[in-house]
Amino acid sequence: MKESKGDLETQISQLLEQTAYQDSPLYAPLRELWTAHQDLARRIDRISHISDGYQSMARQREQSLTERLNKQLRQLEKVARISDRYQNMMRDLNEALREASTHDALTGLGNRRLLVDRLKKEAERYIRYQRPFSLAMLDVDHFKSINDRYGHEVGDGALVELARVLDAEIRDSDLCGRWGGEEFLILLPETGSDEATLVMERVRTAVERLGIRVQDELVGMTVSIGIAQHGKNSSYSDTISQADHALLEAKRGGRNRLSTATNNAPAVSE
Numbered sequence: 001m002k003e004s005k006g007d008l009e010t011q012i013s014q015l016l017e018q019t020a021y022q023d024s025p026l027y028a029p030l031r032e033l034w035t036a037h038q039d040l041a042r043r044i045d046r047i048s049h050i051s052d053g054y055q056s057m058a059r060q061r062e063q064s065l066t067e068r069l070n071k072q073l074r075q076l077e078k079v080a081r082i083s084d085r086y087q088n089m090m091r092d093l094n095e096a097l098r099e100a101s102t103h104d105a106l107t108g109l110g111n112r113r114l115l116v117d118r119l120k121k122e123a124e125r126y127i128r129y130q131r132p133f134s135l136a137m138l139d140v141d142h143f144k145s146i147n148d149r150y151g152h153e154v155g156d157g158a159l160v161e162l163a164r165v166l167d168a169e170i171r172d173s174d175l176c177g178r179w180g181g182e183e184f185l186i187l188l189p190e191t192g193s194d195e196a197t198l199v200m201e202r203v204r205t206a207v208e209r210l211g212i213r214v215q216d217e218l219v220g221m222t223v224s225i226g227i228a229q230h231g232k233n234s235s236y237s238d239t240i241s242q243a244d245h246a247l248l249e250a251k252r253g254g255r256n257r258l259s260t261a262t263n264n265a266p267a268v269s270e
């Protein structure tokens with residue numbers, strides 16, 4: 001039967017302790033061998049102890065490194081989330097600013113700046129391609145009396161209703177904006193003054209039919225409209241002036257009517 005290492009070592013140690021064998025010629029070499037073996041075993045023990053220590057140190061360092069890395073990753077994720085939120089906020093804010101700078105707060109229609117921008121573009125297109133376009137300037141008739149009689153809030157509500165009707169009556173490619181106060185401007189691309197007159201007559205009738213409900217009363221409202229087709233050698237502001245003059249003409253002619261500028265001489269139609 002094979003002896004285990006432990007058994008052999010016990011045996012040798014017991015042999016060396018017995019005085020009876022001390023005179024044997026093998027005793028001294030065996031003792032030397034035994035001492036060398038024990039020395040070697042101690043050194044191996046020490047080395048494996050040190051190695052174990054190193055290994056556990058390395059494991060600990062590895063662990064703390066992983067923990068530090070995970071912590072940094074978590075912080076990075078947090079920063080990325082904050083940055084995403086911040087960017088979304090900035091995008092929304094920019095969008096709101098852009099909307100506020102180009103749209104009227106009361107009616108939601110385009111404002112004077114947006115209208116002028118589009119007008120300039122249409123005037124440039126006219127120079128390049130000679131595509132016709134027309135402008136219609138609208139003003140609510142006797143609007144002051146609505147304010148005076150029912151109050152400013154009802155007046156505001158009437159303007160909102162009016163804006164909704166104007167926007168509903170025109171094509172998607174047209175642009176209706178608030179020029180200021182109770183004045184509105186409609187830009188009609190690809191439209192000559194004859195066609196613009198038809199469209200605006202439809203708009204005038206729609207407004208005339210519109211009743212603003214104030215408590216039990218239905219308050220009527222009408223608009224006067226001046227129309228001008230953009231012409232050769234005209235700037236966009238010339239066309240605005242022509243539409244404005246035509247509007248004055250419609251007012252002078254009795255209100256609730258259209259006036260179309262022809263060669264700078266407005267022709268009134270009821």
Ligand SMILES: Nc1nc2c(ncn2[C@@H]2O[C@H](COP(=O)(O)OP(=O)(O)OP(=O)(O)O)[C@@H](O)[C@H]2O)c(=O)[nH]1
Nearest residue numbers: 139140141142143144145147152153155156181182
């Ligand atoms: N409620 C309200 N009223 C406004 C607003 N902007 C302008 N107005 C009023 O619109 C009225 C315009 O009055 P006028 O310029 O005298 O013209 P009008 O009474 O409409 O008479 P005509 O244009 O001559 O037919 C003024 O009373 C302004 O205060 C607004 O945003 N809300």
